[in-house]
Amino acid sequence: MRTRARPRRAFGKIIGFALTGRLDASTAMFGRRPRTVAISKGASEVTRFRSRRALQAAAALPLLLTLGVSMLRALPADSAGGPRAVVLGFDGADAKLTEQWMNEGKLPNLARLREQGTFSPLRSTIPSQTPVSWSTFSTGLNPGRTSIFDFLKRDTTTYRPSFAAFDESSKPFLFGASNGPAVGALAAAAIFLVLLLLLKLFRVRLKAAALVAALFAVAAGAGGFWVGSTLLPEKVPSVINRRQGDPFWKVLGDAGKHVRVMRMPVTFPPEPFPHGEMLSGLGTPDLSGRIGKPFYFTSELFFQPRGGNEVSIEIVELEDNKGTLATEIKGPPNKLFPKQSDYIRIPMTIDVAADKSKVDIAVSNARLALKPGEWSPWVRFVFPFNSLIKVSGIGRFRVLAIEPEVRIYLSPIQFDPSDLPAIFDVTAPRAFAGELASRFGLFKTIGWMIDTWSIKGGTIDDKVFHEDTDFTVVEEEKILAGLLEDDWDVYFHYFEFTDRVQHVMWHHTDPQHPLYTAEGNARYGDSILKSYQQMDRIVGKVMEKVATMPAGTTLLIASDHGFAPWRRTMNYNTWLATEGYLVLKGSTGQQANLEDLFDQGQFFQDVDWSKTRAYAMGLGNVYINLKGREGQGIVNPGAEYEALTAEIRAKLPQYVDPQNGEHPVAYVFTRDEAYGTYDPALIPDLFPSNASGYRVGWQDSLGIVAKSIVEPNLDVWSADHCSVYPPLVDGILFANRKLDLSQKPYMADIMPTLLAIYDVPPTVELDGRSLVP
Template sequence: MMKRTALTQKLLVLGIDGMDPKITGKYLAAGKMPNLQAFIDRGAARKDLTMLGAIPTITPPCWTTLATGAYPGTHGITCYWRQSPDSLDAVVYNMDSRYCTAEQIWNITAEAGKKTLVWHWPGSSWPPTSPSPQLSVVDGTQPGSVNMGVAQLDWEKIIVAAPDIKEVRYAPRVDKPAGVGCIITDLEATLDDEVDDEMMELWWGDKARQGDEIRTYVMDDQDTEVVIGSKVAYDIVNSPLKEATGWISAPAGAKEFTILTSGGVMRRPALLLRNETGEYDRVAVYKNKKAAAPLVTLERDKMVTGIIDDVTKNEVTKPACRSMKLLELDPAGNRVRLWISNALDIANDMLWHPKTLFDDITRHIGVVPPVSLIGGEDAELVREIFEPSWALYNRWQAACLNYCIREKGYEVVFSHLHNIDCASHQLWHLAKTLPEWQHTDEATYQQFIEKFYRQTDEYFGEFLHLLEDGWTVLIVSDHGLIVGENVPPILGEYGGLNTKVMEALGYTVLKKDENGNSLREVDWEKTRAVQIRSNYIYINLKGRDKHGIVDQKDKYALEEQIINDLYNYRDHRSGRRVVGICLRNKDAVLLGTHGPECGDIFFSIEEGHNRLHGDSLSTSEGYFDTSVSPIFVAAGPGIKPGFTTDRIIRQVDVAPSVSALLGLRYPAQCEGAPLYQILSEEI
């Protein structure tokens, strides 16, 4: 129901996960983001483009704040994970709208009769929370890309073929190149009995969504996400390269090699083909040697997506979509190296509502293209694979959203894109030369940061035409990402239990092996408090916790002692204070980080010791002109053109501003206020 005069009838939210206004400003000043500049010139923002982010500065809480106008302590999505109700050292899946205790803005727009699309909004969108037939929702169960969590059937691979390789060999999930150029020199050394082909499902699939506990102990730097994220594993396949035989249509001079997929159980023959000058310049991949036409023909420097091939997983075979690219091809035909992406089930519509939307998108735009998750410290893979795969995905998503607007009649669209954040978790920490990463070149990785911002600007350019069609466009992010000044201490890692600092202070005690080394198991009889997830400390309290040893009457004094010790703690590398703010739960209401999901103590890491974003305040800044602040820009009907505001814009202000622009009521638990100052009319 309309509550007041609407200032616009059509509204698009372009959400970019991890987009930082500080570094954006640098690229704008250099003329490298012309499409974003066009939105700014025609719209309104602060001069510094910043928005004050909710805390913790982590994807699901911040996107939920943007959607509800409520702080995390109110809406209940307080980290990437939820605390396990049974264990202080375990977490459970959190990106489920049923955990959200505040009303989402898209339910209001849909129930007011506005045809509304929520596209891959992580944290509070899936499953749909309104029965309105005007509401469509696509995924949102994980932050990566659409369908990543449920449709993945096979992992990424590097294939190397050469004449001196004697047999086809397969090594799964190798976390670094096995010898020069991905030649398997010691097959046994590359195999790990604990290789987990269900990795994606563990984090985002059925196991996680069913509420199973995930127990991760962060004990040293090798357990941290910046290290793990920059060494993402891939499968390696080695194959002999020889004269083509047994083919029904192999051209003269063609050479053959073999590709293994599906955990090594499915074979695909491939041919090296010559051009008219006699040089080998392309590769054709076939389903079998009797096939009349290839699945795909690959040329140098061109990534190809939309390749449909059968993939077998758990003894079930399904058609899946892949991308491929040649990395190396000797013109004389003596060596070839290529990348094959992960494989996405092309028929998986599990996370689409209504399912007819999935059919429309795949029929008119194309199947969901896989994005690469490998690269990290291998600059070649970042340059040739990781970044181009996201550029392809960005174009597909932009085409999908424009199709939904143009052909499906959606009037309100809330969208999320994860390219910058995904890259940052692999790459950003390498953009400053620190002792742990001296083998990488910071200038190279600074160029990669720029590349991802420029590809995002190209994505913005796909929507500029909407301003001519009467659309209001909001550009927002959940948080920015810093290039760290120092190697972070083991405190505030969002993925699990952080032990090192809490051990040093005597609050967390781990069991020991026969040599006195700490095991990944808490000694609950001696542990008074633990630090788990991004910013939370829990007292091991009698009567509340399974193994509680601290009396309720002693809780307040223990909290004071922990807070004092954390303020006094110094980093062993820099000698500087590590903890920035430390508050009891009752006091953390000042920051919106209160309530049962926010621990007994909330803390943040002091600027200069932050990891990428999740442990910090949104005002934190880092090396290479980076910050943790999110961005805000608005343009179109209802927005003052060419306007700069001095107002502090908070993430809780976005949802009520959408309500004001569309003339609708505010979300029920909203704690923010419309951005009156940038609106074209007084309301």
């Protein structure tokens, strides 16, 4: 029985590798490490010698090939010790604040860089959003050509929103629906041939050998059929990146330059490119497939997160506040075997000490003892889809309180960089993730690294947010310092903390914000300044390192946009409904959250499309319900379309906020004005841009009609840039060399500037210009 089971177990290990990437080559065929096979006494010494040499050569070949590939990758075609380029991206670093604090002596390293080379405000894209701007930065193309124009896009048939940068899809795994018979046949054939050869080696007669091999092959075939039909999925999820255009790292890589790109937004899934490595950035999901889903375990009865849980925090109710509490962690959605369960869940036990001094947490193979205020180290979670397929993730706990109620935070569970599934990559090449983990330890793999969702939802406070931010910055600085020691031509590293801190800490600095308090200002009023000083410190260290590099090495510092206060919310769908452009069948007041984007929630439920001429979706986009384009379009192309867009464009900036007499809309761009070249089925018809102090509402961005056109922003997410008039939120550009500032630099200028430094021509006509004089 043991012998018969071995082929199925061996085959299972092969399949396990295909899904999880874990397989020892020596165990793949036999289920154990092979022993040395003795050669019969009748064999000659020459035969033994040749056999041994052949086996040694065969064994050494993979190692030689691996070493050869590694050496080739480590020695890019043009790595000759010449000038290099270091580019640091700081998301959301604002030109006005940066210049103010430089002039006040609070950012000495950036001030020194300004004196040595160049400082200028950097013109952002329309709209000024992270994925939009960094896509233009990467490719030198305007958003109409990259096709990344917002965080969200709509389905023209169903009007449903989805993420603009990515399309989720699926692909057959191995033989798809035929996995059972195909795997069974392969297993039978493999076992038959292997056993036949082995038996012949021991000089068993052919008929007997064939009979024995056939018997084992039948057992292996049955086992393979069971594995293929039961333990293997027919399909696996996949993601398609919709950004168009060749990024600078590919063009430079094709020219023989060694480029390393760390955390650039909109690079998931990472695509291999010549002579380079990449760690993907914004857009890389957590284990649940979300932008970041934190957990909140609480014994507080009927707890409700602030703001209706728009950002989909996983709230887990605990049955008591004392003793041993059994709960679970909701892991990845079961997209491999959706008929079996919706999500993969694992049990967790929380043991509350009698004196409330600590909690003991047991989950997967981890055992933790944490006091209030303590963070855990990285914890590995193992989510089994079945006995063959498992996915590993990492996260960190923090005990927020034990009394009067138990409150425990768990960060979004991220893919483990040291143990990635074979169908999922966060780096290119794939092995780069493991190399980083071996060198620097476990690190965050999620694209949105700092958890802004929990502070927005009220499950953590400002102090915990800052702790997570500082942890993330230190982690990234360690990786940056190490990788700057390596051999490359161009190095890019992206930091997000400057953006995240401003989003949720601005109300502490803004007396006009509804949530401003003197106490909050006293404790956290300097949070934004401190984040800029963190940026300044990082720049100073990199300046010191660049000074040791070959003469002529270029240092560029850039951000994608700046910031503006968000005191009041503008709801475009409500304005459109009030003006008669959007017609409702029922009442307003429906709510949606990010979970609806993933779980096929309902949007625009009360909209009467047969009478609706325009609607809003995304972070400040207006679409015409155009006949022949939208699923239920009623507006005719041509003159009717042009007249309607002109009418809405003229009326929106005239709207007056009844509370303060201000105009929430500063300007409305047409798509021709914004881009010139674009996909007319994809790009919004109008881009309203808000005045300072205003931003589009969260619910409005998901296609919900709110009760009021304008309302106060009672959210700690108190500053933004997404729907703000772009000239109000310039980013920053620094260089350690003089740049051409005859025109105000634009996000699209960085890509051609990097190409010009290395005298590499672009592959297409770009929308940016080189800033090299």
